[in-house]
Amino acid sequence: MYPTNLDLAAAFDAMGIEYVFRPFEGGHDLTQERLQYSLAFLDQKMNDPAAVEDRATAARSVLRLDPSQPSPVYASTAIRFLAPAGGRATLRIIGTDGRLLETVLDGSVSAGDHTVLWRPRNLPAGVYFCELASGGLRVTQKLVVNR
16 A cells, blocks of 8 residues: 555645655554544544534535436436536436437526426436536436336
C-alpha cells in the first residue's frame, strides 16, 4: 500500500490539493504515535459543528438525481431531483446505446427539490438511463423497466 499512497500524494500535489501525509516505519501495529494523530483527527472532525454544516451546505449546492421509486419501474415512477439553482433543466430518458428516447422535462425550474412522474408507455422492459442536466452540470441514474 505504501507505493500507492506515495502515488496518491503525488497526484494531490499535482492538483494542488492540501493534505497531511504521515508515513510511519513498520507494519500496521497501532503505535502510540499513530493513535495520537488518529484520535486528534477524529476529535477535530467529530466535534466541529461547522464541518457538519459545511457538508449539509455542500449537499444543497450539488445537482442531485435520486434513484427512481419504485424500482423496477412498472406503470410509472417518481423521478426526484435537486436543482441547486433556478434555471433551465432537462430530464431525458436514454437507451443503453446512447440514443435519446424521451425528453421528460425541458424548461425552467426553481431552486430546490422537484418530483416528476414518468410513465414508460412505449418502452419495452429493459435497462435505460435517466439524465438530468442543469446549470452546466449533468448527472445520470440507471432505470430498470419491467412489464
